[in-house]
Amino acid sequence: MNDKQKKMLIRIVVAAVATAVLALLPDVSVLPLGGVCKGLLYFLAVYLIIGYDILRKALLGMRNKRVFDENFLMMVATLGAFALALYEKSGDYLEAISVMLFYQIGEFFQSYAVGRSRRNISSLMDIRPDYANIEKEDGTFERVDPDDVGTGRIIIVQPGEKVPVDGIVAEGESSLNTAALTGESFPREVKAGDEVLSGSINMTGVLRVRTTKDFGESTVSKILELVEDSASHKSHSEAFITRFARIYTPVVCYAAMALALLPPLVRMLIPGMDPMWSQWIYRALIFLVISCPCALVVSIPLSFFAGIGGAGHEGILVKGADILEALSKVKTVVLDKTGTLTLGVFEVTAMHDINDADKTDEEEKRMLVELAALAECASSHPISKSLQRAYGCKVDHSRVSDIKELGGFGITARIDGREVAVGNEKLMQRMGVEYCHCHSTGTIVHVACDGRYAGHIVLGDIMKPHAAEALTALREAGVKQTIMLTGDSRSVASEVARTLGVDRVYSELLPADKVTKVEELIATQGKTEKLAFVGDGINDAPVLSRADIGIAMGGVGSDAAIEAADVVLMDDDPLKISKAIRISRKTLRIVRENIILALGIKGACLVLGALGIANMWLAIFADVGVMILAVLNAIRSLRAS
Amino acid sequence: MKKTYGIEVDCANCADLVETEIKKVAGVKDARVVFMTQKMKVEFEEGADEVSVMEEVLRIARKVEPDFCIVK
Numbered sequence: 001m002n003d004k005q006k007k008m009l010i011r012i013v014v015a016a017v018a019t020a021v022l023a024l025l026p027d028v029s030v031l032p033l034g035g036v037c038k039g040l041l042y043f044l045a046v047y048l049i050i051g052y053d054i055l056r057k058a059l060l061g062m063r064n065k066r067v068f069d070e071n072f073l074m075m076v077a078t079l080g081a082f083a084l085a086l087y088e089k090s091g092d093y094l095e096a097i098s099v100m101l102f103y104q105i106g107e108f109f110q111s112y113a114v115g116r117s118r119r120n121i122s123s124l125m126d127i128r129p130d131y132a133n134i135e136k137e138d139g140t141f142e143r144v145d146p147d148d149v150g151t152g153r154i155i156i157v158q159p160g161e162k163v164p165v166d167g168i169v170a171e172g173e174s175s176l177n178t179a180a181l182t183g184e185s186f187p188r189e190v191k192a193g194d195e196v197l198s199g200s201i202n203m204t205g206v207l208r209v210r211t212t213k214d215f216g217e218s219t220v221s222k223i224l225e226l227v228e229d230s231a232s233h234k235s236h237s238e239a240f241i242t243r244f245a246r247i248y249t250p251v252v253c254y255a256a257m258a259l260a261l262l263p264p265l266v267r268m269l270i271p272g273m274d275p276m277w278s279q280w281i282y283r284a285l286i287f288l289v290i291s292c293p294c295a296l297v298v299s300i301p302l303s304f305f306a307g308i309g310g311a312g313h314e315g316i317l318v319k320g321a322d323i324l325e326a327l328s329k330v331k332t333v334v335l336d337k338t339g340t341l342t343l344g345v346f347e348v349t350a351m352h353d354i355n356d357a358d359k360t361d362e363e364e365k366r367m368l369v370e371l372a373a374l375a376e377c378a379s380s381h382p383i384s385k386s387l388q389r390a391y392g393c394k395v396d397h398s399r400v401s402d403i404k405e406l407g408g409f410g411i412t413a414r415i416d417g418r419e420v421a422v423g424n425e426k427l428m429q430r431m432g433v434e435y436c437h438c439h440s441t442g443t444i445v446h447v448a449c450d451g452r453y454a455g456h457i458v459l460g461d462i463m464k465p466h467a468a469e470a471l472t473a474l475r476e477a478g479v480k481q482t483i484m485l486t487g488d489s490r491s492v493a494s495e496v497a498r499t500l501g502v503d504r505v506y507s508e509l510l511p512a513d514k515v516t517k518v519e520e521l522i523a524t525q526g527k528t529e530k531l532a533f534v535g536d537g538i539n540d541a542p543v544l545s546r547a548d549i550g551i552a553m554g555g556v557g558s559d560a561a562i563e564a565a566d567v568v569l570m571d572d573d574p575l576k577i578s579k580a581i582r583i584s585r586k587t588l589r590i591v592r593e594n595i596i597l598a599l600g601i602k603g604a605c606l607v608l609g610a611l612g613i614a615n616m617w618l619a620i621f622a623d624v625g626v627m628i629l630a631v632l633n634a635i636r637s638l639r640a641s
Numbered sequence: 642m643k644k645t646y647g648i649e650v651d652c653a654n655c656a657d658l659v660e661t662e663i664k665k666v667a668g669v670k671d672a673r674v675v676f677m678t679q680k681m682k683v684e685f686e687e688g689a690d691e692v693s694v695m696e697e698v699l700r701i702a703r704k705v706e707p708d709f710c711i712v713k
Contacts, residue, residue, distance in 0.1 A: 004649070057707055064704050069654075111651060118677060228645075228680060232673045242657055297654045305677040 001112065008108050012101070015050035019097050022046065028091075038091030044082075047093075051078065051100040069249065070292050074103055076253075077288040081616075084278055084285070095616045099289055106624030110298055113631045117306060120638065127180040127199035127220050129164035133157070135208070146198075146215040157207045162199060166218040167209040169194050174205035181219065181315070181570050199223065222562055223570075226317055230308050233320025237591050238300045245293045252291035252606075259610055260284035279612070286609040289619040295598040299630035300591055306638040307587030315570040316580045323566045326549055327584035331529040333479050333577065334518060336543075337486035337496060338382055339536030340553055341467045341574060346386035346459035349442055353455045356436050368455050371447050374400050375413040375422040381539070383443060386459055406430075408487065408510035410445075421448040424489075428453070441491050461492070468500045470574035477578040478585070480529075483521065485514050485543075514543045522548065534577055536561075551577060587637040594630045601626050644691070646681045647712035650674065655706040662701050668694035681711070 001009070022028065028039030048055075051074070058071040081096035132149045133141040133156040141156050146164040149155060154170060157163050163176070175187035178200040187203060190196055196209055199220035215221055234242075260283075264275035304321035311318050318324050335341055351359045351368055359365050373391035376384030377400055388395065402414040409430060410423010421431050422445060428435040433448040440458045447454040464470075471482055484502045486493045486509065493507035506517055522531050533540070533547035536554060544550030544564040552565035554572030562568055569576045605622035608614035614622075650656045656676035663672045668689035673682040685694060695711075702709040 053708075060704075060707050066658075066705065107651075114677075118679070228675075228678055232675045232678075232682070242654070245654060294652070294654075298652065301653050301677055 002115070005108065005112060005115070008104065008111075011050055012104055012108060015046050015097070015101055015104075018046045018049070019094065019101060023094055037086060038089075038093075040086070040093065043093035043097060047078070047082070047097050047100060050097070050104055054100065054103075070294055073249070073253070073288050073292055074100065077285045080281065080285045080288075084281055088278055099616060099620060102620045102624050103289075103292075106294075106627050109624075109628055110294070110631055113628075113635070114298065114302060117302065117635050117638065120309070127162065128224060129162040129198065129220065132164035133161075146218075149211055149215060151211050151214060153211050155209050155211060157196075157202045157209055159202055159204055159206065162201050162220075163196050163207075163209065164198055164218075164220075165209075165211045165215050166198050166213040167196055167211040169196055169207055170210045171208040172205050174207050175203045177201040177203050181223070223317065226319060226562065226568070227308070227312055230318060230320045230323075233322050235300070235304050235321035235325040235591075237325065237588075237595070238304065238321060241296050241300050241595075245297050248291075248293055252287065256284040256287045256291075259287055283609055283612055286614055286616055286619045287606060289616065290602055290605045290609055290614070290622040292623045294623075295602075295627035295630040296595065298627070299594045299598070299634045302631065303587055303590045303594065303634040303637050306635055307583060307590075310638045311580060311583045314576070314579060314583070316576055316583070317568040317570065318580070318584075319566050319568075323549060324584045324587055326530050327532070327567070327581055328588040329528055329530040330532045330549065330581055331478075331480040332483065332521060332525055332531040333474055333481075334483045334485055334521065334531060334533045334547065335502070335574075336514075336533075336535040336540055337484055337488060337493065338461065339572070340534050341470075341484065341500060341502075342461040342463050342496065346383055346443060346461050348386070348390045348457055349460040350440055350458040351455060352436075352438060352440075352458065354434075354436050354453050356438055359455060364455075368447055368457060371415060371420050371449060371454065372422050372445055372457060374415050375403070375411050375420050375447075378403050379405065379411065383445065383459060387445070387457070390457075408512075418450050420450075422446070441495050443488055443492060461496070463496065463499065464572070464574060466573055466575045470577060471501050473575060473578035474581070477581045479578075479581070485509055485517060487511070487514075511539060511542070514540070515546050518543055518547050532567075532577075534574070536572070540564075551580070583637075590633055590637045594633055597633070598626050598630055642691070643682060643684045646683065648674070648679055648681045649708070649710045649712060650676060650679065650706060651708055652676070652706075655709070658705045659702045659709060662705050663698045666694065666697050666701055669698065672698075679712075 022042055028034040028042060031039065031042065033041050054071050054074050058075040061069055061072060078096045078100045081099065082093060085092045129146050131143045132146045134144050134149060135141050135154045135156055149165050155165065169190050169192050171192055173191045175189050176196060178188050181197055181199050198218040260281045264277050264280050267273045267275045304324055307324050308318050308321065351365050353359050369387065369391050373387045374395060376387050377395045377397060400413050400415050404412045406412065406427065409427040410421065412421045421427055424444065425435060425437065425446060428446050428448060431448060433451060433453050435446055435453050438444045438456055438458060443459040443461065445457045445459065447456065474482055481503045484493065484497050484505045486507050488507055490507045493505050497505040509517060518531065518533055525531060530548040532549040532551055533543050534551040534553060535544055541561065541564040544552060544561065549567060550565040551567045551569060552561035553569045567580055602622055605614055605618060609619060650659065653676040656674045660672060660674035663669060668686050669683060670686045671684040683698065685691060699711060
């Protein structure tokens with residue numbers, strides 16, 4: 001509770017006690033000056049204690065030409081009730097005070113609940129490190145602000161501490177809790193040479209880490225910035241309600257005015273009928289209290305915020321409420337193969353010569369892999385990494401020059417003075433090299449040296465453990481079709497598609513083709529349907545930004561992915577895709593429930609009020625009660641799944 | 642230049658109104674007022690004086706929402 005809230009609570013308690021005393025007192029006229037208009041002075045004093053800020057805001061609003069906000073509604077309703085009691089000489093000022101008192105209790109509750117959930121959501125994302133330990137020359141260490149560390153410094157991370165800045169372990173072994181980053185509860189073992197991401201918690205051993213990034217560029221800063229920015233993107237529902245509230249409030253004010261004036265005027269025209277002024281004014285005041293739009297205005301952004309927080313807790317970063325909303329309408333999921341459904345870790349399964357027969361000569365095999373690995377040494381593509389691994393030795397970069405990467409074809413380079421081309425069949429055609437078509441399933445890397453075919457390497461990709469399960473889960477979450485896009489050959493693509501149960505597959509696509517394909521698919525879908533593209537974010541940035549929703553996987557490390565994607569899955573488990581869709585559906589359901597609940601109850605009470613059936617107490621429920629229900633409902637979206 | 646300020650604003654609706662109004666302040670290129678995180682992001686025009694622009698921003702914001710304040 002902050003100071004503002006504490007002050008408010010004191011005012012509420014004081015006013016409530018005073019109101020109770022005044023209500024229970026058999027005769028207020030025993031008090032000094034209590035005889036004036038049946039104790040008006042006492043009631044007014046209590047009224048001012050509880051409502052002075054509302055009056056002030058309403059008057060300031062009028063001065064700044066901003067009438068018709070909730071403060072204005074409350075001022076008119078309560079002062080109206082006072083005026084009516086004076087006019088009727090009933091001395092029933094309690095209603096006016098109660099309306100103000102309950103309105104303030106509602107506001108207090110709202111601010112408390114919203115503050116609470118704001119803190120809850122922030123604590124889900126509580127990964128901001130408070131300090132870093134820098135090692136000094138004499139071996140002792142000093143606590144500094146993570147901002148002041150810089151790159152290339154050695155920092156000490158002790159058990160229980162957060163890794164403050166991204167870096168590489170220089171010394172030590174430990175397990176890291178990366179739950180806050182990836183949602184993965186299983187600890188990650190690290191040793192010297194391993195990369196550690198800021199925001200993970202060191203659990204067992206002391207680590208000496210050489211920093212590789214500034215704090216501002218580190219994972220933790222990027223995630224926090226993303227989450228903070230996400231709240232500023234408005235959903236359509238929220239924008240709609242804001243527009244709605246802007247029209248709605250003046251409309252109900254005029255409606256209340258009409259209710260107060262028209263029926264009595266009509267009755268005055270009919271001879272013999274009592275205009276019943278006070279009764280109709282009372283109904284108009286009830287009308288005003290009921291109509292306050294706060295329940296809607298606060299609960300919708302709160303639901304989305306809670307939904308985004310809940311998703312963040314699961315390792316799913318959603319960039320905005322608009323994205324969360326669009327995610328619930330996803331009917332088509334397009335998946336990239338490599339890195340998304342498969343691990344993107346390839347193993348050399350065979351090496352063939354020009355007759356598509358297995359190479360037998362060990363020396364020749366070694367040569368083939370060496371050429372491929374050297375040519376690909378500058379590429380970060382999973383295939384090239386696998387080739388480096390198969391090569392097994394350290395790449396001597398001085399042997400390689402003139403590396404040219406031809407997107408969708410492969411690589412040409414000069415190795416030990418020889419012209420080497422490494423890539424697919426299209427590259428061989430382009431280079432005019434006679435090659436043979438390989439009949440094995442897998443990714444085929446053809447190698448040519450000085451214009452002569454040297455043979456090809458067959459690489460097999462390993463599927464992710466949850467890939468098949470993830471596709472079933474997508475269908476269960478209401479996705480109509482799943483489509484796989486890949487640059488790989490048709491045979492590899494269709495085998496993976498068949499094993500995993502993907503609906504359709506497009507293979508042998510160049511990076512630019514993927515964009516065209518996604519555009520085609522977007523053009524054919526229904527108006528309210530959305531298409532999501534899931535990729536590992538390394539080569540897919542254009543596709544990620546072109547799709548309705550771009551989902552980058554395991555992309556915390558890649559800047560391009562965070563830029564281009566709308567949703568970032570912090571680990572690379574494909575099951576998270578369906579989880580994200582389910583969270584968005586749940587959030588949207590809660591939003592709809594709140595709109596229906598608030599508008600429904602208010603609508604019904606407004607009709608009852610106009611007919612004269614509702615009293616002030618029902619009006620208070622329709623205002624404050626509905627708001628409390630809506631806020632409690634909104635907080636539900638914090639709990640994912 | 643972009644800066645983020647912690648703010649205190651009491652209702653979601655007022656935050657929207659404040660945002661609309663301070664976007665019109667001279668020297669402010671773009672602004673975001675977020676009720677949920679209680680943060681305000683202001684992007685200044687090239688060469689604008691931060692201190693004087695922020696004074697005006699606060700004055701305009703207070704006009705819309707008298708309880709608006711910037712937390713230090």
